[in-house]
Amino acid sequence: MYLKKKTLKELFELAVKEYATRPALAYYDSEPITYKELGERVKALSSFLKEKGVKKGDKVAIIGENSPNWGIAYLSIVTMGAVVVPILPDFHAEDIAHIISHSESKIVFVTQRQMDKLLEVEVKGVELVISLDDFVPEFSFAKTEPISKLIGKASEILKTIPEKVGLLSSEIKEEDLASIIYTSGTTGHSKGVMLTHKNIVSNIEQIDDYFGLTPEDRLLSILPLSHAYECTLAFLYPLSVGCCIYYLGKKPTPKLLLEATSKAKPTVMAAVPLIMEKIYKKHVLPVLRRNLMIKLLSSTPFVRRALYRKIGKKLVESFGGELRTLAFGGAPLNRELEIFLKEANFPYAVGYGLTETSPVLTGMRDEELRIGSCGRPLKDVEVKIVNPDPETGVGEIWVRGPNVMKGYYKNKELTREVLEEDGWLKTGDLGYLDKDNYLYIRGRSKSVILGPSGENIYPEAIEEKINMHPYVSESLVVERNGGLVALIYLEYSMLEDKLENKSEEDRERIIKEILEKIRRDVNEKLPSYAKLKECIEHPEPFEKTPTHKIKRYLYQ
Secondary structure (H helix, E strand, O other), X not given: OOOOOOOHXXXXXHHHHHOOOOEEEEEOOOOOEEHHHHHHXXXXXXXXXXXXXXXOOOEEEEEOOOOHHHHHHHHHHHOOOOEEEEEXXXXXXXXXXXXXXXXXXEEEEEOHHHHHHHHOOOOOOOOEEEEOOOOOEEEOOOOOOOOOOOOOOHHHHHHHOOOOOOOOHHHOOOOOEEEEEEEEOOOOOEEEEEEEHHHHHHHHHHXXXXXXXXXXXXXXXXXXXXXXXXXXXXXXXXXXXXXXXXXXXXXXXXXXXXXXHHHHOOOEEEEOHHHHHHHHHHHHHHHHHHOHHHHHHHOOHHHHHHHHHHHHHHHHHHOOOOOOEEEEOOOOOOHHHHHHHHHOOOOEEEEEEOHHHOOEEEEEOHHHOOOOOOOEEOOOOEEEEEOOOOOOOOEEEEEEOOOOOOEEOOOHHHHHHHEOOOOOEEEEXXXXXXXXXXXXXXXXXXXXXXXXXXXXEOHHHHHHHHHOOOOEEEEEEEEEOOEEEEEEEEOHHHOHHHHOOOOHHHHHHHHHHHHHHHHHHHHOOOOHHHOEEEEEEOOOOOOEOOOOOEOHHHHO
């Protein structure tokens, strides 16, 4: 892939030209549109937006579930020089209203499923709302008369829009803003990350240099496209090299995923570790722990690897049989799970990144995998550890590269806090580099707990051990009254036999015994200064960010 200019317009136009007849986008159970058809639809929708007054630099928001139309809307916005504001569909109505207002989005694409959120709050500055389901204009907030829906169908709109004299390709510059992505982090502060065309395209080139997808690859998209990880790694990058991308059309469920993978037969997928952790805990661990003979055989390394490889082969078949890479991101991969995946010869990759870095910074291919690491820096990415601990080498991770954001939208003070004048970005993550430049993450700087003698305790490392218990769904370790306490949301489906037809008193006793056993089991794996004082039942799931990270600040 050679580009004279690092802009999404040039990247997309080159892909359309080179892969014109190849399949581009589709639902898993439908025929894909070709790259030529995709190019025509993007061009037509861009013309429509120009007709509605959208100019270079204007903000246009997208709220909706993954679909071919989501991609068409995104590309139509960025290739005309406007700025796309992707909004995660899991956001609450108030957050959506804030993002639209703060970003000054003048047009909003929204699916019918998300329309109620838009209507239940006051949205300022929006001139037109367009259905993402069929590209039919829904209504205009700018009108003072009663809102009435406009009549038309997507096919008619896209065919009848006249070709306008709009922006020339040369008018979009590498340093122009392409996207503002609002993060919902574990600290509770929503920030608008400004990514330029150069930021995003540079990261696409870095990923391509690393992964090397081909036009023969097929990708099944299951994470929200509004998130930087899925948008870059599983949408823009595959399109740049001529891959075909399939969408579910509905919220992922085990049954739907099984059906979609069997039909689409993906060779590549991007996922968060939680998906594989659930598969491992519900379908693999019970088999390994239930059968005494398998338990005994698993204690012999050679036999265990043979057994794991047999299970790994079955797992690949469950993903359609042709999977060659499942790329994990968004959160650390559990050590026990990773050991299993490696010994099972399951094809996976691990990386690390931030929305602020477009997002990928490091990665590892199959042959490079090191348990516990998130890989080495990608091409042109620099990583350094600041203020490392003399004993452990753990310090704050700083990064620099062409994929590092321009800054936070309308927040110069916060931008100055994290972005040095010489381009170094303070990630807020803690970790260390080994002698071969492999990066290891140890946690967030804001979540570190000081031990009784000043030791650094990383709650994420303790939670990783807790979460591998078969009776645990998720956990959060906090400091209370000078001791470490684990809040645990149990895997109640695994406890049905124990709790069925029990009185409230008996239920409390059984739960208490289970929590105490979890505490003892976990403490055996922890140093003395990091042992748990108590495990407490958390009766409902923790509130999370869209990438399934617990919002820690809510439970401190």
